Amino acid sequence: MNKTHDKIRMRKIYFTTGPTELNPEIKSFIAEAIENDICSINHRSVEFVDICKDTVKSLKALLNIPDNYHVFFLASATECMDKIITNCVETSSLHFVNGAFAERFYKIALELNKKAQNIEIPYGESFKFKKLKLKEAPELICITHNETSTGVTIDSNEIYKLKKGFPETLIAVDIVTSVPYYNLNFSKFDCAFFSVQKGFGLPPGLAILIVNDKCIEKVQYLKNNKINIGSYHNFISLYENSLKNQTTETPNTLGIFLLGKVCEYLINYNIELVRQETEVKSEMIYNFFEMSDLGTPFIRNVKDRSKTVIVIDLNEKQNEIIKLLEENGIIVSTGYRNYKNTQIRIANFPQHKTEDVKRMLEILSTVK
Amino acid sequence: MNKTHDKIRMRKIYFTTGPTELNPEIKSFIAEAIENDICSINHRSVEFVDICKDTVKSLKALLNIPDNYHVFFLASATECMDKIITNCVETSSLHFVNGAFAERFYKIALELNKKAQNIEIPYGESFKFKKLKLKEAPELICITHNETSTGVTIDSNEIYKLKKGFPETLIAVDIVTSVPYYNLNFSKFDCAFFSVQKGFGLPPGLAILIVNDKCIEKVQYLKNNKINIGSYHNFISLYENSLKNQTTETPNTLGIFLLGKVCEYLINYNIELVRQETEVKSEMIYNFFEMSDLGTPFIRNVKDRSKTVIVIDLNEKQNEIIKLLEENGIIVSTGYRNYKNTQIRIANFPQHKTEDVKRMLEILSTVK
Incomplete structure (x- = not known):
């Protein structure tokens, strides 16, 4: 044959x-990256800052992310869950568990010694938050918008109601397989995260964490009160570097470059x-x-x-x-x-x- | 023109x-990866397990890493430093600081609320450990074998002496820019780490952490004693997955594949x-x-x-x-x-x- x-x-x-x-253009985007020495440049260089700036700009344009939200580059959605708990929770988080990934978020909070609570429903069912009553407002509510384990989505309008009911609570949303299809109103929650090997069709190894100033104020409060916010990828270091369009460590430059290219591709398409x-x-x-x-x-x-x-x-x-x-x-x-x-x-x-x-x-x- | x-x-x-x-073959290795759907395969699949196994095998062969050392895939050397401190230290670490990267290791330990001590020498000078006397043996000694900020190397025989002097202490060695050139005797220390964008000529975004069973015993001890070992990339999760030739999270599969190819390339060369x-x-x-x-x-x-x-x-x-x-x-x-x-x-x-x-x-x- x-x-x-x-x-x-x-x-x-x-x-x-x-x-x-993969996105059909990934091969040519990688060729472009290699041609332009993207994988060899220093992460404190003007060239890197420009790539970082372009990617954040394209991502914000594509997903309609408000200007006052900050974009951090991490390695995986699992890392994002860990960092959200570490940097936004002093004692308690509440998790709406409708599948394996929501459960992972909950278990990470337990592993990090937080008083995490879960409200669990059977696989295949979804949540409505209209009538949600809680004895005490938790510091952080964690929701999985689109459960990759079960194929259940939560109506985004239900999520938006949470902010009204719990104005002091931080709302974190797992949007790992939601974006770019679901058109979300980011101003209705405080942080969200996804990994690039899903709806963006990139090679795995990069995750995006999007946070607002309320999360930054919270981590600052925790730090001032001597609560352990970790060292690597704590929000203060991520935030300060993001203001310079840089990263804490030498990052996955290729992934950041490719994400920008795919965002542009989707905008143009x-x-x-x-x-x-x-x-x-x-x-x-x-x-x-x-x-x-x-x-x-x-x-x-x-x-x-x-x-x-x-x-x-x-x-x-x-x-x-x-x-x-x-x-x-x-x-x-x-x-x-x-x-x-x-x-x-x-x-x-x-x-x-x-x-x-x-x-x-x-x-x-x-x-x- | x-x-x-x-x-x-x-x-x-x-x-x-x-x-x-970059390694001169990177472009063709990436082409091979895309051709073979390396970036699309599931990280629990047989295909991924085979890649992971091959990379670990080639790396161990190239660097002469003993069989009973475990290879973990992280995102950066900075992350490795954080995870070593979190998973190997209950209270105290000792840092030999001869440049900016050794200092980073020390500062990460402080940020993680450990009683970290430093022995600092001016930029440009190196350490000798023969006559090292300490009041108390620390839990962990951290050394930067090859300081990328100053161009100073520490004679590996000096490092090997530490184990004799402090048999109960864990010895962690930053070998970020040491390998593959420096031929190190891994059995003389307990853990070491490097990132792939240095001597292996790969795109950045992947770091390798090599640990022995003594580190695994230590993290198990910390866990049993309710010391916070973190959630994401704690050594227990990294170790258990590494035994299956897997990773905790969806990893940088492309980087892992490329590292294996570059190791093979260097062995063949x-x-x-x-x-x-x-x-x-x-x-x-x-x-x-x-x-x-x-x-x-x-x-x-x-x-x-x-x-x-x-x-x-x-x-x-x-x-x-x-x-x-x-x-x-x-x-x-x-x-x-x-x-x-x-x-x-x-x-x-x-x-x-x-x-x-x-x-x-x-x-x-x-x-x-």
């Missing part, structure tokens, strides 16, 4: 929830168009499984269904379906934890093409 | 101390040859400045001179020399702190070619 042909046939499409399919396409693709996938005997969407309540992480109950057919897709070069994620062998999770990010979604569904429609 | 010609003329060579010149070449290049540079009126090596004691970070006093000529080199496409680092405007620092890593060193010295020899 012809080798080239073999290679083309074997080209894989990753519908995994992240790491996932037209983010509204990206959002429309995401909705079309998501409808195609959900509709297929609504109509098919193959499986059913895990999330029963249509309004709670994530547009970017689509979870399907396949039960005993799961393994067969995963294999069939893989034979056709299509990779999806398995379910999480208890659902590892019965569900699949299909990512629907900007870099996932409509034609590839169609192809996936065509392949699935051949199953008897 | 011909555009291509223009581009060739403008190709820069980075003799900076890191980030610096022959690491002994790399070391000989490093010595030849280092002698060329030191000899040039010994003979020249242009400047003088900062480190007076020849034995204390680093082979990989060469610091030259240029005094009032510094700015002119940096500009001259830059006009010829050669980038060097400035001096550090007080020496920012009077010194240059020249990196001499495996990826720095003899012919480029010659060219740099030829250009410098034209200065009257």
